[in-house]
Amino acid sequence: MLMIHELSKTYSNGVRALHKVCLEIPSGMFGLLGPNGAGKSSLMRTLATLQEPDEGTATLDEIDIINEKDKLRQVLGYLPQDFGVYPKMTPASMLDHFTILKGVTNKGERKEMVEGLLQQTNLWEVRNTPIDTFSGGMKQRFGVAQALIGNPRLIIVDEPTAGLDPSERNRFHNLLAEIGESVVVILSTHIVEDVTDLCPNMAILGNGEILLSGKPKDVISDIQGNVWSKRIDRGAIKEYSDNFRIILSHLSEGETVIHVLSDNQPEGFEEVRSDLEDVYFATLVSNGIPISL
C-alpha cells in the first residue's frame, strides 16, 4: 500500500506543481490521469526519489519515501516519461548493467533475469542490436524491462504510451497487464483508454491537486445520466460553448459531436452511455481547467 499524505511542491519559478496531494494506492495497477502540466510527472518523480517535496509524506508500506530514498530505490521500478540509454549499448548489456545496479550479484541469477526480461518484453531477437536504433515501441518495452528488474514492489510508469501507434500501444498494454497483482503499479497518462484498459483504481490530477479518485466503474456510474450528446455544425461550437458545459467534442462521419454536462436533458441532446473519458473531461471542466475542443 502506497500512502501519500498532503504532498506539496512549488518550484522556484513559482509554479505550483503539487498541492496537498493525498492518495492511498493499493496493490495492482493504478491509473493517474491528468492533462499536461497537471503535476503528474512531479508526483512521479517525487515518488521515484528524484525530487524533494516541500512538505507532506509518502510511504510504501514501512518505507518513508522522502527520507529513506535508498530503501525505496531497492524496491522501485521506474520508467520515466522520456528516456534514452548510453550510446551504442545493446539491450542485453544495458539490462545486465541495470541488474547489477539493482543489486543482483549472483551471476547465474542475473543472466536468467536478463534473458527472462528480454523474452518477456519480446526483445530477445534484437538483444544485441544497439538500443539507439530502436523504434518507439521497442524502446518503451525495453523501458518496462528495466523497470521490472529485481523484485520491485512499486513500479512507476510515466506517460508510457505517448507517441506509440495503436499496435505498439496494444502490445505495450499486454506487457503491463502481465505485471503481478501484488505490487503497486502507478501508470501516469493523459490517455484515458490506457486507464480504461488496465486499471482497477484511478485518480485524476489537475492543477497539482487530486480532483477525483476511485474505481473506474464507480466514477463512471456516478456521472451516468448527466452527459448528453448532439451532432452540430462545426461552426456552431462557439455558440454552444456559451450555453453549455461542453466536455468533449469529436468528429463522427464528418460531423462534430459534442458531449455536454447537465443534470437535465437539454433540448435536442441525446443521453450518452458515459465512459471514463466523459468522467475525465467532466472533472476537468467542473474544476475550471480549460480543455481544448
Place this chain on the structure above:
Amino acid sequence: MFLDIFRFELNFHRRQYLIYVLCGVFFLMFFLATASPNVSIGGSTGNVNLNSPDTILNALAAVSVLAMFGAIAFTANAVVRDFELNTVEMFFSRPVPKFDYVYGRFLGTFLFGCLVYLAGLLGVLVGGFMPWLDPERIGAFSITPYLYGTALLGMPNLFVMCSIFFCVATVTRSMMATYVSAMVLFMLTLVLGNFTEKETVELTSILDPFGTTALAEVTRYWTVFEKNSNLPDIDGAILANRLFWLGIGVAFLVAAYPLFPFSLDKGQKKSRKLKKKNHEQDEPAENKKTVVVTVHQNFDLHAQWQQFLSQTRLEIRTIVRSAPFLVLLLFGLLQVVFASLGDLGNITGTSLYPTTHSLIRVINGTFSISLLLVLVYYSAELMVRERTVKVLEIMDAMPFPNWVMIAAKLTGLITVIASMLFIAMVAAIGVQLWKEFYEIDVLLYLKGLLFFFQIPFYLLTVVSVFFYVLTRSKYITMFIVVAYVIFNQTLAALGFEHQLYRIGQLAPLYSAFSGYSQNLVPYLWQTLYAALFGGLLLVVIHLLWPRGAEDDWPSRVQVLRQRMTRPVVASLWTLSIGWLAVGGFIYYNTVVLNPYVTRSTAEKLQADYENTYKQYEFKTMPVIEKVSADVDLFPARQELSLQGSYQMANLSEQALEELHFSLQSETTLNKLEVPGASLTHDDAELGYRIYTFDKPLQPGERIMVSFDVDWLTPGFTNSGHSRKLVVNGTFVNNTDFFPMPGYQSGRELQDNNSRREQDLGPIQRMSKIDDPSAWMRAGFAGNRVEFETTVSTRSDQIAIAPGYLQKEWTKGQRRYFHYKMDVPIWNFYSFMSADYEVKRDQWNDVAIEVYYHHDYNIDTMIRATKNSLDYFATNFSPYQYRQFRILEFPRFQGRFAQSFPNTIPFSESIGFTADLRDPKEIDYVYYVTAHELAHQWWAHQVLGADVQGQTMIVETLAQYSALMAMEEEYGKEQMKRFLAFELDRYLQGRGGELIDEMPLYLVENQQYIHYNKGSVVLYALQDYVGKDVINAALAEFIEQFAFKGPPYPTTRDLITIIRRSAGSEYAGLITDMFEKIVLYDLKVKESTVNALDSGSYEVTLTVTARKFEADGAGREVEVPIASWIDIGIMGEKQGDAEVPEVIHLEKYELSQSEQIFTIIVDKKPVSVGIDPMHKLIDRNPDDNVSGV
C-alpha cells in the same frame, strides 16, 4: 537569391551573442598580449621591436590560428544548424538554387570568421600604442605589416580553415567531426613543431596549414635589424606553402558542393529509418509467455563494489569509443613517437640514448596537451553524460549509493588517462626496441608516468568534478578547469609561488645516480596535502552530488542535510584536520624553518646588492694567495660544512684599509676572522661584510683569514632543495659556499627586462678592450692561488676536488680525501661526491681517470683525451698536470661540461648518454671532451684580461683546438657537417641578440659568437693560411702569456701574433674574420661541361659573389669583393660514401661580383660549387653547389 542567403547568414550571426563575445575576447586577448611586457605571442625577444614587422606577422598568424576556433563555430554551425533546428524542411521546400544556398552560407560564415580575426588584429594594433611600453622597443608605426600579414597569413588561413570545416561539416553533419578536423589541423602544426633542424624544416614548412613554419624558415637567419624593418618576400617556402594550402582550401570548398545534402532523402537519417523498419518486421507477432524469475537482491558492500565495477566499465567504454578520445590519443602518440625518434636533446644532431628516463621526459613534454584535453573535456562530459542521453532519471532511481557513481566516473576517467600513459609507454618502449636499446626499465616508466607525472591528473579530475557539482554546467566547468590550469602555471609570474596553493610545482628531479630522490620528501608532503584536500572535495562532491531533478539551491541544501550523516561529518572533520595539519607542517618548513623567497623578492635582493655594493667592484683589496679548506659533505642530509682559510696578501702599491667579503645566502657563517681587523659593516640580508684593518695593511703584508661555514638544509624549502647538494652526485663550486672576497658581479641580474623592473640600467656585459685597468684582472676568478683541500663524504662515495690525491683514509662511516695542487690555479674549484665506478688509463705519464655511472662512452672519452693531449701537447705546449679526470654529474645540475684544473665535471645528460653507435653521426662526446681538455690550455694556461673578447681567447680557441683534434680522428668530412651546424647556430643566434652583435674579437660573452662563429671562422682561417701556421701562432701566444700575472692578454695580442704568422697577404681576411661582421652571398649561376678528346672534361662555370658588412643591429652594406674563395668540382659518389668525391678544389681570386672560370678535370664532373665546403659565412649556402 545568393545575396538573400548571404544576408540571411549575416543576420543570423548578428543576432547571436557568440560573435560579439568572440570579437571582444579576441580583441582583449591580443591587446593584453601585445600591451603586457611579460606576455609574448609574437615571439618578440631581445632587441626586436614590440611592433616590428616580424612580431606583427607572428602575432597575426597566432590570431588566425586561434580564430580557427571562432571560424569553426560559424562554419559548422551554418551546416549543422538547419538539421539540428529541424528547419531543413522549411528551407528546402523553397526554390533556392543549390549553388546560392551553399556558397551564400559559406561566404557569410567566412566573413564572420574574418570579423573575429579583425578584432584580434585591432587588439595587436592598439596594444602597440600603450604608453607604458618601453619606448626603446617601439618602432615607427606602419600599417603595411598589418595589411601584409593579413593578406599573406590571416585571410588565407581563415579561408583554408573555413573551407575544410565547411566541407567536413557538410559531409558528416556533425559538430564533433568538425571539431575533430580542427584538432587534426592543430595537432599537425604541433607535430611539425618538433622539427627544428634546417634540413627538415625545409621539407615540413609546406605542410604547416598556418604558414608559420614557412615564415620561420624564411626569417631563420634574420638579424634584429631585419626583423625590425623587413617583410619577407613572397617566394620560396612561403609561396609554396600558401599556394599548397590555398589549393587544398579550394578543393575542399569545391567538394562541399556535390556533397551538400540538398534534400531530405540523402544522408544518414534515411538509413536509420530503414533499420528501424527492419527490426519491426523481425519481431514475432505473438508475445512470449511471462517468465517469472526470482532473484536475490542485496545491497551490501560487495554488491556496491560490483555496481562500481560495472559502472566504471561503462564509463571507460563510453570514453574510449568516442572520436575525440581516439583523435587525441593518436596525436599524442604521434607526438611522443616523433619526439622520441628525434634527437632527445642533442648538441650537434647526434641523439642521446633513448634511456627510459629521457623517454619519460618526452612523454611528459609532448603528451601533456592530449592528456589535459582528454581530462578537461571528458571530466565535464562524463558528468552530464546521463543527462545528455536521457538515462539520468532511470539511473538516479537505481538503488546504488552516491559514491558508486562518483567513484566510477573518477575511476573511469583516471583509468583512461592512466591507460593513455600506459599506451604512450608502450610506444616509447617500441621506440627503444626500434633503436635497439634494451635497457628498458618498466618500473621506472610506471613511477615516472603515474606518480611523478607533471600534471597531478588524479587531483585535477576531482577539481573538475567539484566544479561541476557546484556549477552544474559542462561548459563553465571546462572553462574553470582550463582557467585553473593556466592560473596554476602563471601564478608564479604574478608573484604567488607558494606550494600551498600551487599544485604540483615541485616534482622530484630524476637522475640515474639517485632515481627520483631529489625533492622527494617535499613532493610527498605536497602530494599528501593535495590528496587530503582532494578527499575533502570528494566529501563535498558527495554532499552536492545531483541525484534526480532537484536543481535549485534550497533543494540542494535539503538533500545535503539528509546526506550529512554521522560518518560523513566525521570524515569531514578528519580530512579537514589532516589537511590543515599537513598544510601547517608545509608552512612550518617553507616559511618558518626556511625563508620563503619569491622570484621578485630574490630579484629585489640582487638589485639591492648591486645598488649598494657595486661601488666596491674594482676596489683594491688584499688578494688570495693560498686556499686551504676542509669540506665535509653529508650526502644523506644534503648538507656540508666547511672550515677553511685564505692566505691573503696586499699585492698593491698602497696600504689597504679594508677587506670585503660577499657571503652566500644559503649558507650559515659561523666564523669569519680577519686578524688585525674588525667587522665594521655586516649586512646579513644581502650577505656583505666589511672588515677594517686596525692598522692599514702594508704592501706585501700577509694575513690568514679563517672561516667556518655550514650549508644546512633544515626541513624543506618552498622551491625545493638546492640541486647541488644531493644524495648521490653532489657537485658544488667554491662560489656556492665560500666567503668570496669583494663584490661579485656574477650576482647581478642578467636579464634586461628584470633589470628594468628593478630600475637598473642595462647590464654592462664586459669592460672595454681598451680599458687598461681591466687588463690587470684575469677573465674570471681574479688571480691564481695555491690550493689544498680535504674532502670527506659518506663511506660509499668518492669525493673529488682539483689537485692530486695525497692521502685517503676512512674513519667511522666517513671517507676522507686529501687533495693538493702543486701549481697555482685560478680561484675556482669544484667539490664532487658520488658512488662512482672508475676507469683508469694512461697517456705518457699522465693518469687518465673517468668517474662514471653510465659506461656507454667512457672509451670514447679516454680516446679523445689521449688524442687531444697528444695534439695539444705537440702543437701548443706541454700539459701542465700529471692527471686528467672526467666526472659524471646528475642531469638536473645542467647540460654542460666544465673544465677545472685536471678535473672535468661532465653532465650525465650530454656525453655520458650520447648514442654514438652510428659511426656516421657526429661524435660530439669526442668533441666536448677535446673542448674541455683544450680549456686546460685556454683558461688554465692562458686566460685573457677581463675585457671584451676574453671569451674568444677561452672558448673560440678551445673550439678550434677541439676541431683540430677531431679532424685528426674523423677527417674533413665530419668537420663539414659539424661546421654546418655551427654556421646555422651562429646565423640563428644573431636574430636573438639582446644588445649588439659584436665582431669576434670584441665578443661580450655571446655564445653564438664565441662558440659558433668562432668555430666557423677559425676553421676557415686555418684552411686559408694552414693549420701549422695557426698552431705555431697559438704556441707563441702561450709562450708569451701562459702562467703569467697581470697585465693579462687581450684579443689584440692574439690577433697581432696570428697576423704576423700568417703574413701580409691574409691581412684583409683576418680583419674580415675577427674585426668585422662579414657575410657572403656566393652562388653558382650557371655551368657547362665539355668532354674533351683527351678524355678530360672542360668545366665552365659562372659564379656570383657578393660580400656584405653588418653593424651590431644587423644592418648590412655591400662592400666590394676581393677574396680568395674555393671553387670545387665534384664527381660521383664512391662506394658507400655519404658525399661525392671531390675532383678539384682550389682557391681562386674573386674581384668582381660575377666571374667565369674554366677548369679542366680528369674525371666526369657531376656538380660544381663555389665555397662548396661552406667555409665562409653565407646565409644561403644551398645555392653554392649546383649540378652541371
